[in-house]
Amino acid sequence: MTYHEILKRYWGYDSFRGIQEAIIQSIGSGQDTLGLMPTGGGKSITFQVPALALEGMCLVITPLIALMRDQVQQLRHRGIRALAIYSGMSHQEMVVTLENCIYGNYKFLYISPERLATDLFRTKLRRMHISLMVVDESHCISQWGYDFRPSYLKISEVRTLLPGVAVLALTATATPEVAKDIQEKLHFRRENLLRMSFERENLAYLVRQTENKNGELLRILRRIDGSAIVYTHTRRDTRVVAELLNREGIPADFYHAGLDNQTRNLRQQRWSHNQIRVIVATNAFGMGIDKPDVRLVIHFHMPDSPEAYFQEAGRAGRDGLPAYAILLHDQTDRRGLNLRVSNTFPSKSYIRQIYEHLQYYYQMAMGDGQGCVREFNLDDFCRKFKHFPVQTDSALKLLTQAGYLEYTEEMENASRLHFRVGRDELYRIGGIEGAADRLIRGLLRLYTGLFTEYVFIEEGAVASHTGLEVRQVYDQLIRLTHLRIVDYIPRKKTPYIIYTRGRVEADRLVFPPAVYEERKARYAARIQAMQEYVDNRTFCRSRLLLHYFGEQSEHRCGRCDICLGREAEPGTVALSYEEIARRILSLVEETPRSMPQLIDAIAAPQASILEAIGRLDEAKRIRVAGSMVSKA
Numbered sequence: 001m002t003y004h005e006i007l008k009r010y011w012g013y014d015s016f017r018g019i020q021e022a023i024i025q026s027i028g029s030g031q032d033t034l035g036l037m038p039t040g041g042g043k044s045i046t047f048q049v050p051a052l053a054l055e056g057m058c059l060v061i062t063p064l065i066a067l068m069r070d071q072v073q074q075l076r077h078r079g080i081r082a083l084a085i086y087s088g089m090s091h092q093e094m095v096v097t098l099e100n101c102i103y104g105n106y107k108f109l110y111i112s113p114e115r116l117a118t119d120l121f122r123t124k125l126r127r128m129h130i131s132l133m134v135v136d137e138s139h140c141i142s143q144w145g146y147d148f149r150p151s152y153l154k155i156s157e158v159r160t161l162l163p164g165v166a167v168l169a170l171t172a173t174a175t176p177e178v179a180k181d182i183q184e185k186l187h188f189r190r191e192n193l194l195r196m197s198f199e200r201e202n203l204a205y206l207v208r209q210t211e212n213k214n215g216e217l218l219r220i221l222r223r224i225d226g227s228a229i230v231y232t233h234t235r236r237d238t239r240v241v242a243e244l245l246n247r248e249g250i251p252a253d254f255y256h257a258g259l260d261n262q263t264r265n266l267r268q269q270r271w272s273h274n275q276i277r278v279i280v281a282t283n284a285f286g287m288g289i290d291k292p293d294v295r296l297v298i299h300f301h302m303p304d305s306p307e308a309y310f311q312e313a314g315r316a317g318r319d320g321l322p323a324y325a326i327l328l329h330d331q332t333d334r335r336g337l338n339l340r341v342s343n344t345f346p347s348k349s350y351i352r353q354i355y356e357h358l359q360y361y362y363q364m365a366m367g368d369g370q371g372c373v374r375e376f377n378l379d380d381f382c383r384k385f386k387h388f389p390v391q392t393d394s395a396l397k398l399l400t401q402a403g404y405l406e407y408t409e410e411m412e413n414a415s416r417l418h419f420r421v422g423r424d425e426l427y428r429i430g431g432i433e434g435a436a437d438r439l440i441r442g443l444l445r446l447y448t449g450l451f452t453e454y455v456f457i458e459e460g461a462v463a464s465h466t467g468l469e470v471r472q473v474y475d476q477l478i479r480l481t482h483l484r485i486v487d488y489i490p491r492k493k494t495p496y497i498i499y500t501r502g503r504v505e506a507d508r509l510v511f512p513p514a515v516y517e518e519r520k521a522r523y524a525a526r527i528q529a530m531q532e533y534v535d536n537r538t539f540c541r542s543r544l545l546l547h548y549f550g551e552q553s554e555h556r557c558g559r560c561d562i563c564l565g566r567e568a569e570p571g572t573v574a575l576s577y578e579e580i581a582r583r584i585l586s587l588v589e590e591t592p593r594s595m596p597q598l599i600d601a602i603a604a605p606q607a608s609i610l611e612a613i614g615r616l617d618e619a620k621r622i623r624v625a626g627s628m629v630s631k632a
Contacts, residue, residue, distance in 0.1 A: 003028070006052050007045070010078045017042050019196045024050050027132065027168050032188040034138070034169045034179060036195035039314035043170045044071060047134045051107060052080070056131030059162075060110045063137055063149060068110040069414070069456065075108060082108035083453065085115050089416075090489060093454045096418065098124040100453050113140075113151035114406055114498070116158050130162050135186065138169035139307075142181040143514050144522060147307075150401050156187050172314070173307040176550035198310070198549050202317045204559035205541035206326045207534055213300060213328050214244055220326060221250055221278065226295025227271070230280045231312055233301040233336070241300060242280040252278035255285045260491075262460060283308065292319035298326045302333040304340055305526035306533060306548050329534050337527050345398070345520040346391045352506040354395040355404065357385040359503055369499035376407070376497045396497075401515045406498040415491045416454040417443070417477070420484055423451055429485065435468055439476045442466035454489070537562070564605050580604055580612040581621075584629070588622060592630035 003024055007013050016024070019037065023046040026033040037043050051058035062068055068084045075082040083097050083106055094115075101109050102124065109128075115121050135141070141152035159167065169182055183191050210216040221228060230245075230252075232238050238254035245252035253267045253276050271279040272291050279285060283303075297316040303309040309327070317323025358364075361381055362374055382389050396407040419426065432440065442465045447455050459477075463470045477488040529548060536544060542557035556563045583602050587593055593601075599609050613629060616622045623630050 001053065003049050003053060006049050010048075010052070010080065011045070016045070019194050020045050023168070023194050026192065026194060027166055028053065030164075030166050031192050032167045032169075032183075032186070032190070034171075034183055034188070034193045036174055036179065036193065036198075037170065037172060038196060038198050038200070039172050039311050039318075041172070041196050043136070043172070046170065047132065047168050048075070048080075048108070051132050054131035056129035057101060057106055058108050058132045058134060059128075059130050060108060060134045060136060061113055061116070061152075061155060062110060063113055063140060063151075065112065068112070072108070072110060073456075080108070081106040082110065084110040085121070086110075086112040089454075091120075092487065093416065093418070093489070094120060096453055102127050104452065113149060113154065114408065116151070116154045122158075122161065125158070125161055130165055133159070133162060133165050133167045135167060135169045137171060138182050138186070139171040139174050139178055141185045142174075142178045143519060144175075144178050144181055148401065148519065150403060151406065153185065156185060159187055173311050173549070175548070179550075195551075198546055198551055199542060199553060199557075200314065200317065201557070202320055202322050203313070203542075204322070204324050204557075205313065205545070206324060206561040207536075207541070208326060208328050208561075209330065209534075210328060211330050213330065214241075216328055217241070217298060217300065218245075218248055218250070220296070220298060221245070224296050224324060226277075227274060227291065227293055228278045228296040228298065229285070229294060229312075229315060230278055230298045230300055231285075231303075232280060232282060235282060237300065238280045238282060242278075245278055245280070250278060251276040252280055255279055255281040257282065257284040262458070283312065291315075293321070294318070294323065295321075296324050296326070298328065300328055302327065302329050302337055302530060302534065304337060304523075304530065306529050306545060307526070309530065309533075310545055310549070327534065334531065337531065341520065341524050341527065343390050344394050344523060345516065346395055348509075348511055348516065350391065351395040351398055351511070352509055354387065354392055355399055355509060356506040357381070357387070358405075358497070361385070362497075364499075364503050366505070367502045370502045372499045374497045374499075376495045378495065398511065398515065399509075401519075402509065402511050403500060404504075404509065405500055406496075408496045408498070414456045415459060416489045417447075417450060417457050418454045418487045419451045420487055426485070432485075435472055436476050436480065438466045438468065439473060440480075454487075459491075577608075577612055577615070580608055581616055584609075584612060584616060585621065585631075588629050588631050592628050595627045595629060598629060 001009065003021070004015070007016065018041055019035065020042055023033055023035045027047070027050045035043070035046055037046075047058060047060065065086050068086060072082045072084050081104070083100060085094055085097055089097075098121065100106060111121070135152075135155060137147070140147050140149040141155065142148060159165075167186055167188070169186055171182070174182065179193055180191075183193070208216055208220075217230065230241060232241055235256040235258050238256050242252040242254035253270060255264060255267050259267075267279065268285075270276050294316045297313050299309065299312070303312065313325035316325055358381075361384065362369075378389055378392065381387070382392055396405070399405050400407045421429070426440070439462070442462055443450065443457070446462060446465055447457060449455050459470050459473045462468075463473050466473070468476075474490065477486065480486045481488045533541070533544060540556040540563050541560035543553050543555075546553045558564075580602060584598060587598060587601055595610070595613065598613070602609055613622070613624065617624045620632050623632050
């Protein structure tokens, strides 16, 4: 099939968008390609379509486990065979999955970068027929980027195992320096950058300085209709702000990584289906969210980089209709941002102390540890050794970047199930009756592939389908596991520490400038760029963001608070005189209105509305008496 036939058959679209087709043609011709596409640009299409046209399987490397699972489920829903491997899976699960990649005629394998370095994966990879390698969130490979992950550096080693296989690197945020670094780190045979304009013509960027964020937030949400995201910096603030909105009659819920998987999914679905209007969230919310009609993204606290802000703000207005990205800030934001530098880059002596205490925590002898995987409870560790969680988290990340360990942040692995016996053998086993029989029949009706691979299951959905209690489902699955009929891995939420080398003396830890000093300087520079964006009173905000990402644009957007004038309210847009006049005439058609009523009802600068009222009065199309406006 041609690329267009594949697109139509599996996605139902008649044509590609933006630079999708250019990227597909580049990959299809065997060229290493870096695609820069803003949030909502349709990145997944650029590799899923050509992969279906090629013989063999597409290897997709991504750090986002939630997105990984979501894309695997979407592909399976379309009848496309896909699998995933990530940190937290058992050894047996990985073996089964990798064997299926070799023998099972699958088209996609999604894998987290941490798994690339394992001997198990590399041994199995040699027997797979890989047609294309995709590196999502590829800015993570650059130490100059805002989200560097050392595990990404292993990707270049995997390339040597796949000679002749083209690489597609994708990201939504990369400065010119980072884009060049991505191509070098991935050993591109020649530079090949395809970029989509980052300009969002329907999105208005506004900044509001206020000493009453709660009041300003309520005013904005009452002025602008539609679905909204409010980003906060802490988990506690998500709950506090959501409670405020609900008290004020604005349906809201909160979302952060500390909630269990079922709660997060339920809240995301309620918001996606417009059962609640506002989701208040940390930056854990957003990746892979496919809701095009978000009218408003509000940042209750300042992000620490233009990259983070641009990506989060870009979740508004993906349907192409007018939308708003509004940033609230006060003096505490500025102080908080400056404090983030010392929190994110604690002193080297403090990092060494964390490393030493970690050895006591696990009772790790000198020289031991390489290859060990340990569950890690941050709160318990900090309580035992009297550390603060924020600095401890940062120290563990820096130890990861220096290569001494891998610290995977808190994640929840959904429950997985795999039948250890074949279908025919299952029906011959005696003694399975009552609740166990109902459970097995329900599982086989709800899920496919249970006999060949580990499948994600939701105990709540199984309980609803079978009429059992959730606790009964769990107990019966544990019983069937003991009988060696199934392999059931219950939902578990925990971070992990993986030792990449044996324990060394703390005073012998080395933190190269590229890991510490240079990254600290760049982090401080990104915070400074964010502060300059907020303090800006001269340049169009859209143009300022585009210049940061290396896209030259000399025209003003006509929608941000700078272009509309500093007095512009959130929700104002640059309307023509004809459009403003039409709205005024419509509003006064039946009932006279006061000028404040007209100003409040029309989302345009006050001066433009007053000018239109004057011109309509002169033309005798309306009658103005004092502050009242009526039909002529």
